Amino acid sequence: MFDADQKDQGRTREQDLTGMKRLASGLFLLVTLVYIGSRLLQAALPDWGTPLGYVSATAEAAMVGALADWFAVTALFRHPLGLKIPHTAIIPNRQGQIAEQFGAFVQQNFLSEAVLGEKIRGMQLSQHVANWITTPKNAAAIADQLTVGLAGAVRVMNDTDIQQMIEAKVAAKIRETSFAPLIGELLTFLTSGRRQQEVIDAGVRIALSLLEDSDTQLREKVGAETPWWFPGSLDKAVYNKLVRSFSKTLYEMQVDIFHPMRVRLVNMSNQFMQDLKFSEEIRAKEVTLKEDLLNQPAVRDFTGSLWADIKQALLHQSEHPDAELKRTLQASVIKFGESIQQDPLLAAKIDNWADEGARYLIRTYGHEVAGLIRHTINSWDPAATAERIELQIGRDLQFIRINGTVVGGLAGLGIHALADLAALSGLRITDLWPF
Numbered sequence: 001m002f003d004a005d006q007k008d009q010g011r012t013r014e015q016d017l018t019g020m021k022r023l024a025s026g027l028f029l030l031v032t033l034v035y036i037g038s039r040l041l042q043a044a045l046p047d048w049g050t051p052l053g054y055v056s057a058t059a060e061a062a063m064v065g066a067l068a069d070w071f072a073v074t075a076l077f078r079h080p081l082g083l084k085i086p087h088t089a090i091i092p093n094r095q096g097q098i099a100e101q102f103g104a105f106v107q108q109n110f111l112s113e114a115v116l117g118e119k120i121r122g123m124q125l126s127q128h129v130a131n132w133i134t135t136p137k138n139a140a141a142i143a144d145q146l147t148v149g150l151a152g153a154v155r156v157m158n159d160t161d162i163q164q165m166i167e168a169k170v171a172a173k174i175r176e177t178s179f180a181p182l183i184g185e186l187l188t189f190l191t192s193g194r195r196q197q198e199v200i201d202a203g204v205r206i207a208l209s210l211l212e213d214s215d216t217q218l219r220e221k222v223g224a225e226t227p228w229w230f231p232g233s234l235d236k237a238v239y240n241k242l243v244r245s246f247s248k249t250l251y252e253m254q255v256d257i258f259h260p261m262r263v264r265l266v267n268m269s270n271q272f273m274q275d276l277k278f279s280e281e282i283r284a285k286e287v288t289l290k291e292d293l294l295n296q297p298a299v300r301d302f303t304g305s306l307w308a309d310i311k312q313a314l315l316h317q318s319e320h321p322d323a324e325l326k327r328t329l330q331a332s333v334i335k336f337g338e339s340i341q342q343d344p345l346l347a348a349k350i351d352n353w354a355d356e357g358a359r360y361l362i363r364t365y366g367h368e369v370a371g372l373i374r375h376t377i378n379s380w381d382p383a384a385t386a387e388r389i390e391l392q393i394g395r396d397l398q399f400i401r402i403n404g405t406v407v408g409g410l411a412g413l414g415i416h417a418l419a420d421l422a423a424l425s426g427l428r429i430t431d432l433w434p435f
Helices: 002-044 046-077 095-109 113-123 125-133 136-156 159-176 179-190 195-213 215-225 232-255 260-278 280-294 297-319 324-342 344-379 382-425
Strands: none
Touching: 002 046, 002 382, 046 382, 095 344, 113 125, 113 344, 125 136, 125 324, 125 344, 136 297, 136 324, 159 280, 159 297, 179 260, 179 280, 195 232, 195 260, 232 260, 260 280, 280 297, 297 324, 324 344
């Protein structure tokens, strides 16, 4: 579509240029015919010599002006009439200099930090961007492009390499992370202050509740563990003794925070938490446990299928217009735009980033752009370069030919009139210019 539009514009400019050339040449032909006709009429009609003299002088000067300007315009692009006159065909012959000067001109006047910085600061780029992305349709378009881009990137990735990378990363992260100290710190936090006593209270209550709820099962277990010849009454006595002793101990622990069993539990839990954080033996056991875990087939299958699940989810999200990922991205884009609109400091930061980014690009790559312009112009065929430039500005240059014809004619008319006026006044040229 873009190429077709360019071709149409090129044809239109070519037609305009051809039309203007014909108009300028036609005007030159007209004044030439007027000059020839006036000269012929002067010879045939002597009585009309004076007025015809004005016509002849006007047409003659118009011809000179037209020819001079035709030569000047033509000399820019080619040798007039194919004659290699010095200082003609200027554009083809000086293409290298033009490319160098044009590249330098663009770099100095358009690709300068001051020019671009002033332009970007005056644009209030952050507000324009914010207003654009807060429009739901535009935010949806951005979300679509992001999901399509993610899906495209996912499709071209090598699944085997990604799966191996994920497996290696997961394994390395598990190996380098020491979980025992983290668990020790977590338990220390959870049991700090009175919370440790509250945990023990909860454990005692749970033990009492289980003891009461499991009465039948405990009796059966005691009976099953004693010999067959043991009397039932003795089984019952043993059970009651055990249960009462255990219950009594639990009740005592519940009301006495300094009970020996309770103190022992506190010391054991504190020691266990210290061992989790500092014991080399537990750390070595943790390393062994992690290696055993990583060698489990279930863990390998999980890490191997993780990328496949991620890939399938991303592809699914990209193919459905109402997918959750797209809605989330759209909402995030709109939220970001609203933040810019409501936060002047954020907007100022974005404008400053844009300014600094543009300055950095110009400072780093401005000469590359100028070099690209020079290289591109130098790579053009000289004749084709002249044609391209003539196609762009040639129509306006034809007005020079037209103006030269008109101005030349008026100048000829004025000079002829002054000469007649001087003759009528008896003045001689030496009176006006005695040198």
